Amino acid sequence: MEREKYFKATKYQNIKELIYDCSKKFENNIAYIIKNKKGTKISYKNITYKQLLENINALGTQFYNLGYQNKRIAIVGRNRYEWSLTHLTNLLGNIVSIPLDKELQINELESCLIRSKADIVVFDEKYISNIETIKKRKNTNIENYICMKNLENYDSIPKLLEEGKKLIEKGNTTYKDIEIDSYKMSILLFTSGTTSKSKAVMLSQNNITSNIYSMQLVEDFSENDINLAFLPFHHILGSTAMVVMLAYGITTAFPDGLRYIAQNLKEYKISVFVGVPLLLEAIYKKLQQGIEKKGKTKKVVLAKKISNFLLHFHIDIRRKLFKQIIDELGGSLRFIISGGAPLDKNVAKGFNELGIRLVQGYGLTETSPVISAENHKKIKYGSVGIPMENVEIELENKDSNGIGELKVKGPNVMLGYYENPKATNEVLKDGWFYTGDLAFIDKQGFLFITGRKKDMIVLKNGKKIFPEELEILVNRIDEVEESFVFGMPEQNKKNDIKLSIVIVYNKDIVKEKYNNISKKELEKIIWEKIKQINKTLPPYKYIKNMFLRDDELIKTTTKKIKRNEEIKKYLTN
Numbered sequence: 171m172e173r174e175k176y177f178k179a180t181k182y183q184n185i186k187e188l189i190y191d192c193s194k195k196f197e198n199n200i201a202y203i204i205k206n207k208k209g210t211k212i213s214y215k216n217i218t219y220k221q222l223l224e225n226i227n228a229l230g231t232q233f234y235n236l237g238y239q240n241k242r243i244a245i246v247g248r249n250r251y252e253w254s255l256t257h258l259t260n261l262l263g264n265i266v267s268i269p270l271d272k273e274l275q276i277n278e279l280e281s282c283l284i285r286s287k288a289d290i291v292v293f294d295e296k297y298i299s300n301i302e303t304i305k306k307r308k309n310t311n312i313e314n315y316i317c318m319k320n321l322e323n324y325d326s327i328p329k330l331l332e333e334g335k336k337l338i339e340k341g342n343t344t345y346k347d348i349e350i351d352s353y354k355m356s357i358l359l360f361t362s363g364t365t366s367k368s369k370a371v372m373l374s375q376n377n378i379t380s381n382i383y384s385m386q387l388v389e390d391f392s393e394n395d396i397n398l399a400f401l402p403f404h405h406i407l408g409s410t411a412m413v414v415m416l417a418y419g420i421t422t423a424f425p426d427g428l429r430y431i432a433q434n435l436k437e438y439k440i441s442v443f444v445g446v447p448l449l450l451e452a453i454y455k456k457l458q459q460g461i462e463k464k465g466k467t468k469k470v471v472l473a474k475k476i477s478n479f480l481l482h483f484h485i486d487i488r489r490k491l492f493k494q495i496i497d498e499l500g501g502s503l504r505f506i507i508s509g510g511a512p513l514d515k516n517v518a519k520g521f522n523e524l525g526i527r528l529v530q531g532y533g534l535t536e537t538s539p540v541i542s543a544e545n546h547k548k549i550k551y552g553s554v555g556i557p558m559e560n561v562e563i564e565l566e567n568k569d570s571n572g573i574g575e576l577k578v579k580g581p582n583v584m585l586g587y588y589e590n591p592k593a594t595n596e597v598l599k600d601g602w603f604y605t606g607d608l609a610f611i612d613k614q615g616f617l618f619i620t621g622r623k624k625d626m627i628v629l630k631n632g633k634k635i636f637p638e639e640l641e642i643l644v645n646r647i648d649e650v651e652e653s654f655v656f657g658m659p660e661q662n663k664k665n666d667i668k669l670s671i672v673i674v675y676n677k678d679i680v681k682e683k684y685n686n687i688s689k690k691e692l693e694k695i696i697w698e699k700i701k702q703i704n705k706t707l708p709p710y711k712y713i714k715n716m717f718l719r720d721d722e723l724i725k726t727t728t729k730k731i732k733r734n735e736e737i738k739k740y741l742t743n
Contacts, residue, residue, distance in 0.1 A: 173556060173557065173558075173559050174388070174547065174548075175387040175388070175559065176387065176388055176390075176545065176546070176547060177386060177387055177388070177389075177390070178386075179383050179384075179386035179387045180383070180386075180417075181379075181383050182379040182382070182383070183350075183352040183375075183376060183379065184261075184350040184352040184356075184375035184376060184379060185258070185261040185262065185350075185356075185375045185378065185379065185413060186261070186262045186350045186375075187350075187379075188379060188382070188413065188416070188417055189222075189223060189226065189258060189262060189416065190223065192219060192416055192417060192419060193219045193220055193222060193223035195219075195419060196219045196393060196419030197218065197219050197220040198218055198219070198220065199218065199219050199393060199419045199421065200216045200217065200218055200421045201217050201218060201219045201221075201222045201416065201421065201422065202216070202217040202222070202251045202254065202421070202422050202423075202424075203215075203216055203217075203421060203422070203423040203424075203438065204216075204217065204250075204251050204424075205423075205424065205426075217251065219416075219419065222255075222258075222416075224335075225255055225331060226255065226258050226259050226262055227262075227334070227338065227345060227346050228331050228332075228334035228335045228337075228338060229255060229256070229259045229327065229330055229331050229334050230259045230262060230263040230334070230345035230346075231334040231337045231338055231342055231344065231345040231346070232330040232331070232333045232334035232337065233259060233263060233265065233330070233334075233345070234263065234344050234345045235333070235334070235337055235342070236314070236330075238263075238265060238289070238290060239263070239264070239265070239344075239348075240264065240265070241265055241266075241289040241290060241313075242265070242266040242268055242286065242287055242288045242289050242290070242358070243256065243260050243265050243266070243267060243268065243288070243289065243290045243291075243292060244268040244269075244270050244282075244283055244286065244288040244290070244291045244292070245257060245267065245268065245269050245270065245291075245292050245293075245403075245404075246270045246272050246279070246291060246292070246293045246294060246297055246300075246301075247272055247292075247293060247294025247296070247297065247318055248272060248294055248296065248424075249399045249400075249402060249403050249408070249424050249425070250294070250318065250424055251424070252292075252294075252318035252319070252327045253294070253318070253403050254403065254412055254422075255327065256292045256318075256327065257269065257403065257409065257412075260356075261350075261356055261357075261375060262345075262348075262350070263345055263348055264348055264350060264351060264356075266355060266356060266357070266358055267356065267357050267358070268282075268286045268288050268357075268358045268359075269357070269359060269403060269404040269409055270282055270283075270360070270404055271360070271402070271404045271727045272294065272296075272297055272402075272404070273727040274727070276300050276303055276304065279300060279304065280304050280307065280309060280310060282360055282368075282370075283304065283310045283312065284309065284310055284311075285370060285588075285589075286358050286360075286370055286588070287311065288310070288311075288312060289311065289312065289313050289314075290312065290313055290314050290315075290316065291312055291314075291315050291316070292316045292317075292318065292327065293315060293316070293317060293318065294317075294318050295317055295318060295319050295321055298317075298321070301315055316330065350375060352374060352375050352376040352379075353374045353375075353376050354374060355372040355373070355374060355585055355588075356373065356374055356375045357372075357373040357374075357375075357378070357409075358370050358371070358372060358373075358588055359371045359373060359404075359406055359409075359535055361535050361536075369587045369588075369590060369593055370587060370588035370589075370590070371406075371535045371536055371584050371587060371588070372584055372585040372586055372587070372588050373538055373584055373585065374585060376581060377538040377581065377582050377583070377584065377585075378410055378413060378538050378582075380538075380560055380580070380581035380582050381410060381537075381538045381539070381540050381558070381582040382410065382413060382414050382417055383559075383560070384540070384558035384559045384560050384561065384582075385414060385540060385543070385558070386414075386417060386418075387559050388543070388545040388547075388548075388558075388559070389507075389529070389543070389545055389546075390505065390527070390545070390546045391414070391415075391418045391420060391442060391505070392418065392420075393418055393419035393420060394441075395415075395418070395420045395421070395441045395442045395505070396420070396421045396422075396423060396438055396439055396440050396441050396442070396502070397411075397415045397420050397421065397422045397423070397440065397441075397442045397443070397444070398422075398423055398424075398425055398431075398434055398435065398438065398440045398443055399411075399412065399415075399422050399423070399424050399425070400425050400431065400443065400444065400445055400449070401444055401445065401446070401510075402727070402728070405510075405728050406533075406534075406535040406538065406539040407444065407509050407510060407533070407539050408444075410538060410539060410540070411444045411507075420442070423437075423438040423440070428449075431449070431453075432498070432499070432500075435499050435500030435502075435503060436500040436501070437500075438500075439500060439501070439502040440500055440502060440503055441502045441503060441504050441505065442503075442504070442505045442506075442507075443503060443505070443506050443507070444506075444507045444509070445506065445507070445508060446508070446509070446510040446511060446728075446729055447508055447510065447511045447512065447513040447514070447517075448511070448652075448729050450506065450508050450513060450517060450521075450528070451513070451514055451517050451645065453499070454517045454520055454521065457495060457498060457499075457520075458520075459648075459679075460498065461495070470492075470495075473491050473492070474523045476491075477491055477492075477523070477525075478523065486525070488523070488524060488525030489504075489525040491525075492524045492525055495524055496524065496525065496526065499526070503526055504525075504526060504527065505526070505527050505528075505529075506521060506526060506527070506528040506529075507528075507529055507530075507531055507543075508528060508529070508530050508531070509530070509531040509532065509533065509539070509540075510728060510729075510730075511638075511729075511730060512619065512638050512642060513530055514642045514645065514646065515551035515552040515642075516646065518530060518551050519551050522549070527546060529543060529544035529545060529546075529549065529555065530543065530544050530553070530554050530555060531543035531544070531554060531555065532554035532555070532617065532619055534605060535584075536583065536584040536597070536603060536605075537561075537578055537580070537582050537583055537584070537603065537605075538582040538583075538584070539582075540558055540582070541554075541557060541558065541561055541563065541576075541578055541582075541605075541617075542554050542555045542556055542557045542558060542561070542563070542617045543555040543556075543558065544556075548616075550612075550614070550616045552618060553612070553616035553617060553618050554617050554618070554619055555616065555617065556615050556616060556617065557615075557617065558580070558582070560580050560581055560582070561578060561579070561580035561582065562578070562579040562580060563576060563577070563578055563579075563611070563617065564576075564577050564602070565577075565609060565610070565611065566604070568610075569634075571610065572610045572611075573608050573609065573610045573620055573634075574608065574609070574610075575604060575605070575606065575607070575608060575609075575623055576604075576605045576607045576608070576609040576617075576619075577602040577603060577604045577605065578602065578603045578605060579601055579602050579603070583598075583603045584603070586598060606622060606623050606624065607619050607621070607622060607623065608620045608621055608622070608623050608626060608636070620636045620639070621636030621637065621638050621639070625637055625638075625733055627655075627656070627657040627667065627669070629657075629666065629667065629710060630666040630667075631710070633710045635655075635657075635669065635710070635711055637654065637655035637656065637733075640655045640669075640671070640703075640707075640711065640713065641653050641654060641655055641671075643703050643706075644671060644673065644700065644703060644713075647696065647699050647700075648676070648679055648683070649675050649676055649679055649680055649683070649692070649695065649696055649699075650673055650674070650675060650676065650696065651674045651675060651676040651677075652673075652674045652722070652723055652731075653671055653672060653673045653674065654671070654672050654723060654731050654733060654736055655669065655670070655671050655713070656670055656671075656672075656733065656736070656737045656740070657669060657670070658670040658715060658740065658741070659741075668714050668715050669711070669712065669713050669714055669715070670713070670714070670715035670716070670717070670740070671700070671713050671715070671716050671717070672716075672717045672719065672723070672736065672740065673696060673716060673717065673718050673719070674719055674720065674721065674722060674723060675692060675696070675718060675719075675720055677720055680692060689718065692718065693716070693718050696716070696718065697716055700713050700716060717740065723736060724736055724739075
């Protein structure tokens with residue numbers, strides 16, 4: 171398939187070029203909205219693109235004044251303006267930026283600081299206790315701890331900003347004049363580590379800008395859009411999306427937390443949203459339940475049929491027809507990008523039928539991150555779209571169904587794993603990055619990910635099962651919050667396994683539907699629904715065993731199931 175280019179895009183060598191160009195093009199656009207709460211009083215502060223660059227240069231000038239040139243600065247905290255400002259300041263000053271997961275246990279956090287050889291930590295005041303403990307232990311080589319807001323006994327971003335502004339007024343241009351090495355390690359990002367110790371991925375600024383360029387060619391963003399920065403910035407999709415928004419002149423607002431997403435969508439009139447399947451599926455399920463409660467399911471189904479028919483004649487009435495439903499999501503939401511895991515294709519189709527364009531993308535930390543994506547002209551439900559303009563893909567060791575391991579080549583592929591040549595050589599071979607994901611490509615060139623190579627279940631007869639495929643089907647059951655499928659060894663059958671599923675039930679829905687139902691009765695109800703799913707599958711994919719529980723599955727902080735830990739728990743019990 172020829173990879174069309176639908177929009178104009180500027181090719182930047184590094185983030186400094188991108189920020190300088192965008193602050194000129196969009197100087198009066200609002201880059202960030204900062205919400206301040208004092209008791210019950212709420213106020214908002216807007217940072218324009220011009221002010222953003224001024225703040226970057228002021229903070230960077232003071233960083234250099236403190237001797238941080240060529241140092242490594244780690245960032246720990248929630249998505250907020252100071253996080254973004256610190257990261258961009260690092261990148262525009264050739265300082266290695268180390269985004270760290272705020273949810274890490276204290277020993278893991280300390281380990282990442284040691285392994286990455288961080289010199290300075292910029293931290294969110296919410297995580298002060300972890301910082302104080304690490305400081306007292308003295309196991310790291312951290313020279314300074316800088317708080318994101320004014321805090322006694324600590325340097326702070328507001329304080330350093332003011333000091334930097336004074337230095338610039340006196341004519342200090344050392345930071346502003348620095349030239350960027352676009353191809354050296356500029357960002358050190360730790361993978362989420364679902365099965366083993368996380369690896370530190372080395373990315374250059376050109377890795378990121380090459381990916382942003384290819385996205386700009388095909389994705390329909392506009393400078394009038396308002397984005398909600400939901401995905402954590404320490405996650406590669408979160409931090410690259412942050413820069414994508416700036417490349418378009420988009421305004422970014424920050425969420426108040428998972429529980430307040432619906433409120434924030436309305437509050438800021440959010441038009442674009444980058445999210446993970448877990449959240450998007452939950453939002454869609456809630457919309458569906460709302461429609462059912464109002465007794466409007468048949469009406470909505472009929473309306474979808476009519477609007478889909480009219481679309482064949484290029485008549486689009488979806489947003490008018492489903493205005494009430496779209497209003498539940500703030501009324502302005504028009505574009506969603508889903509990434510990080512497979513999304514239920516019914517959910518993707520459902521959003522699109524309502525008039526909210528949803529596209530799926532696919533990538534990894536090691537590929538900065540996007541390898542392929544759907545766009546407004548190329549959508550195929552269940553696929554992860556077509557490869558980016560500057561990315562080559564091939565499948566290795568294809569089986570009879572055309573499924574093989576996906577390997578990737580392009581300017582977005584990482585420099586390697588930091589101080590881990592063995593792991594680097596395992597995945598980087600002859601210029602190709604081996605993703606560890608199994609996939610197939612259809613005749614139209616759409617890429618379909620079937621699952622992780624390491625998660626694939628192989629039966630005694632050689633048949634292959636991809637757990638995610640079954641989990642998506644089971645997760646559609648109303649009473650199911652989440653699930654995971656694994657192979658449990660058959661006691662009396664050597665080398666064979668029984669396909670089993672662990673189900674976490676949705677307490678709220680179960681209480682609403684059945685009130686004081688016993689666990690045994692609930693098991694029966696859900697098991698009957700699984701048997702119905704089995705009937706739609708070939709016999710070798712039948713789920714034969716079920717475990718029901720109400721506590722959440724063990725996950726990484728990017729909400730991926732730690733399969734090995736979960737499996738170990740059930741096998742040892």
